[in-house]
Amino acid sequence: MSSATATVGRQVTLMRAFLRYGIEQQTAYRAAYWAHLWNTAVKVFAFVVVWRTLYAVAPDQFPVSRSQMVAYGVVAAITSEVLDWWKGPHYYIAYRVQLGTITGDLLRPISFPFQLFAIWTGESAAALLLVGVPAFGGAAVVLGGAVAPAGVLAGLLAVLSFVVSFAMLFCCSFLVGLVVLKTLNLLGVMHLYHGVLTLLSGFWIPLWFFPAPLRLLADVLPFRGIFFTPLSIYVGELTGTRLELALLHQVVWLGLLILAVRWAWAVMRRRLVVQGG
C-alpha cells in the first residue's frame, strides 16, 4: 500500500516538474507569448465574424442557433491554439534526434512516451492558463453569454471529452513523431498532419456541413474526436444517444491509439539510430 502511495507521489512530483518546465517553455520569450495571444484573438475574431456573416445568409443551413455557432467558433479557435500540433511531441522527437540529445531522454528511468506526455501536458496546461483563459475571458466580455456552454452538464461533458481528445492528439502526434524518426523529414510530414487535422477534426469547418462521403470518412476516423466531438457537446448539438456514441467513438479510438503508440515505440526503440551529437 505504502509503495503504491510512493509511486503515485513520485508521479505527481514528476508531473509537477514537467509542468514547471512547460510553463517556462511557454513564457521564456515574452514577445512570443504576446504574439501567440494576439494570434489567438485574431483567430477568434475571424471565426466569429465568418460564422455570423454566413448565418445572416442562410440560417436554415445550421443545425444550431446563431449564438451556439458563435460559441463553437470561439472555443474552436481557442482550443486549436492551446492544443498546438505544430510544436507537439513529434517536433520534440525530431529536434532531439537531430541534436542527438534523445540519448539522454532514453537513459532516464521513465518511459520515453510518458516523458513526452508529461512535458506536453505541462506545455498545454500552461498555454491553457496563459493563452486560453485570457482569450476566453476576453471573448466572454465582448460577446457575453453567447460563448457559454449549452448547460452545466454539457460544459462538464465537454471538458471530459476534451481530456480524451487531448490524449488522442498526443497519441497521434507521437505516432507522427515516429514517422519523422523513420523518414527524418519533419516539415513535410508536419504539413501532411496539419492538413489531415484541418480537414477531419472539425476545428475550422464543423462536420455537419460536409457532403455525405466526406462526412462518412470523418465519422469513422479518429480525428473528429479531437475537436468536433467536444465542441459539439459544448454547444449542445450532441445530446442523448448520439452524445454517448460520440464519446464511445472517442474512447475506443483512444484505446486503439494507445495500443498503437506502445507497439510502435517498442518496435522503433530497438531500431533507433541516433544521428548527431
Add this chain to the structure above:
Amino acid sequence: MGAGTATRRAAGHYWLFLKMGIRSQTVYSFDSALLLVAVVFLNVVDLSLLGVILSRFSNLGGWTLWEVVLLYSLYLAALGVQNLFTLHLNLIDTYVRDGTLDQMLVRPVSPLVQMLGKEFHYRNLIHHLGTGLVGIVLAADRLGLTWTPGRLAILVLSILGGSAVLTGIVLGLSSLAFWTVESQVFGYGTLQLQEVVQHYPAHIFGTWFVRLVTFVLPFAFLNYYPVLALVGRAQQAGHPFLAYASPLAGVLAVAAGALVWRAGLRRYQSTGS
C-alpha cells in the same frame, strides 16, 4: 553612366549569390518531394473546405465560391513568388546573431543586395506559386473571365506587386532585429492576420479592418484588391484606384522595409559572435 555600371554590377552580384544559393539546396531531394506533396495537399484541403462552405451558402460577404478561390489562389501565388526570392529574410535576426551579417559587411557589395540574393528557394517554385496559378486559372474559367491582355497584365503586375508588398513587410519586420535581436516573433505575430486575408474577403470584417490591411500591414494588396480588379468590380474598393495599386504598394512597402533595414544597419554593432 556610373550609376548604370553600378546597377549592372549589383545585378551581376545578385545572380552570383543566387547560383550559390541554389547549389546549397540541391541535396535532400526526398525531403523536397514530400514537402511539395504536403504543401499542395494542405492548400487543397483549405480550398476544399472553403468549397464545402460556399457550396452551402451562396456567398460570403457578397463574394461567390470561385471569387473566394481566386482570392485564396492570388495570395498563394504572391506568397510563392516572395518565398522563391526572399524567404530567408525571415532569418535576418539569426544572421545578426550568428555573425553572417558581419561577413556581408566586409564584402565590397551592398549588404542589402547580398541579403536579398542570399538564397533562391527554388524548391518553393511549385508549392505555393504552382498551386496558386492552378487555382487562378480554374477560378477565372469558372467565373467566365477571359484572359484579355489587360487582365493578364493586371494579374502579372498584381502578383509581382503583392510579392513585393510581402517582401517589404518581411524586410521591415525582420530588420527590427537590429533593435530587439529576436525578430521572427514579429512575423509570427502577423500569421493569423495573413490567414484571415488569404481566406476571406477583407470587407466582411469591417472598414477598420480593410484600412488596417491597406495602410498599416498592407496584405490586402496581395489578393483582395487584385480580385476586385480582375472581376471588374474595382468600384467596390474604397477607391477604384486601390484595385490596381498592388505594384505601387509593392514599391512603397519595399522602400519602407529598406528604410528600416538601413536605419537598423546604421546603429548596428556586431553581437560579437
